[in-house]
């Protein structure tokens with residue numbers, strides 16, 4: 001019996017009049033990699049951004065339904081957005097480190113939380129960089145600008161930055177789409193390693209990538225969750241005709 | 253050689269000619285001012301007050317006056333300008349009122365400076381009773397450069413990529429923390445460049461201080477912000493229009509011009525250096 005980390009219940013989302021997510025219901029298992037796949041514009045990013053309530057900032061957005069994390073619906077009014085976002089970290093499509101030092105990038109989440117203990121902070125920064133497989137490349141230049149790193153290194157820095165607040169879940173939105181194959185491979189391996197300690201939800205365009213690294217896959221089509229299940233099964237014997245067509249390259 | 257080719261060559265040379273004309277005037281300008289004024293420069297010119305009915309001595313009180321006016325006007329306009337631009341970019345909704353405010357700020361930037369002078373006279377000197385003083389002059393100059401600072405900071409803040417804001421929110425930062433810890437530090441080089449450019453403007457304008465702060469002659473240095481002061485641009489103006497001994501005073505006016513020009517050049521090169529150093533660092 002798998003333990004579930006996040007439960008999505010009848011999630012509906014509109015941008016203005018346009019419904020983007022339709023009755024999405026599924027559960028994301030704890031300490032596994034769950035891939036969200038689907039053609040461009042089907043709502044993958046939008047769904048991912050529901051998990052840390054990043055869609056709240058968009059104008060004219062309307063959200064109905066529940067997402068349960070640690071037994072609480074994150075869409076309840078009493079939810080503290082700051083603590084939610086520390087529990088649910090996010091890594092974006094394009095590496096977006098702050099124009100600050102490497103150290104300050106990783107320390108950012110703790111600093112906004114008001115974390116003062118200098119020694120402990122240094123330890124956490126080091127651990128996060130190690131967990132993101134970046135430590136050896138940057139340990140001698142923690143104070144130089146993050147902008148000097150390569151794209152792949154910047155993306156791993158963003159992962160370290162997200163790890164520093166010790167999240168339960170980490171959301172990846174096509175984290176490798178702006179990277180070369182080598183850097184991509186490294187991030188893929190890293191995701192697999194990360195699932196020992198966190199739940200990974202990864203949006204990807206790349207079916208091969210989903211098949212390689214994910215344990216579970218959700219196929220989203222025109223805002224509907226068409227199929228969700230163990231990746232091996234979904235990729236070999238898809239239950240729905242649309243999944244089969246998508247995997248066969250018919251659209252998207 | 254075809255007609256098209258001929259036209260092209262003519263066109264390019266016409267462009268070259270226009271550039272040449274602009275540069276020619278720039279050179280003439282610098283050469284003239286320096287030729288007439290540089291010989292006046294000396295240590296005592298910079299450190300002594302005027303003497304013998306403004307026909308001898310230096311311009312020290314005017315340098316000090318201009319420094320005070322400039323510093324106070326920037327101290328007044330910079331925080332207000334930056335905070336307004338933060339509000340306009342980060343908080344203001346896109347409604348009719350905000351559009352009006354934006355347009356008003358844009359228009360204000362184009363108002364002739366003498367009008368600011370009259371405004372300052374009416375409001376600060378008379379209504380508020382600050383008299384002809386550093387305070388009135390700085391506030392007037394401050395209001396004049398305010399739209400420039402707002403525009404520059406607005407551009408700077410808008411240029412901060414949204415991906416930085418998103419990253420900050422995603423790490424649990426509030427809007428306020430995001431603005432303070434991410435947006436402002438990222439935008440500050442460009443904000444400062446804008447502010448420094450406006451310092452040059454504040455230092456050089458005569459009209460806004462004409463009725464609000466400047467005096468033709470005073471030997472003493474200001475002791476409070478309610479004192480009137482001499483100022484470099486006004487000093488030039490006064491020497492050239494109200495002088496009684498032009499053979500001595502015109503060279504002093506040119507010498508003062510060189511000092512003022514030097515001051516403004518120094519300020520703009522500082523801003524160029526800041527911009528250059530920051531641009532090397534940012535690559536987003």
Ligand SMILES: Nc1ncnc2c1ncn2[C@@H]1O[C@H](COP(=O)(O)OP(=O)(O)OP(=O)(O)O)[C@@H](O)[C@H]1O
Pocket residue numbers: 015020038039040041042043044045046047058205
């Ligand atoms: N802020 C917004 N306002 C209005 N519509 C939006 C907004 N963001 C996204 N959309 C629309 O929502 C739909 C889903 O977008 P989303 O970015 O979630 O797709 P996606 O599956 O991530 O696509 P891609 O694979 O291209 O990244 C699209 O039709 C898009 O135009």
Ligand SMILES: [Mg+2]
Pocket residue numbers: 044045046173
């Ligand atoms: Mg997307």
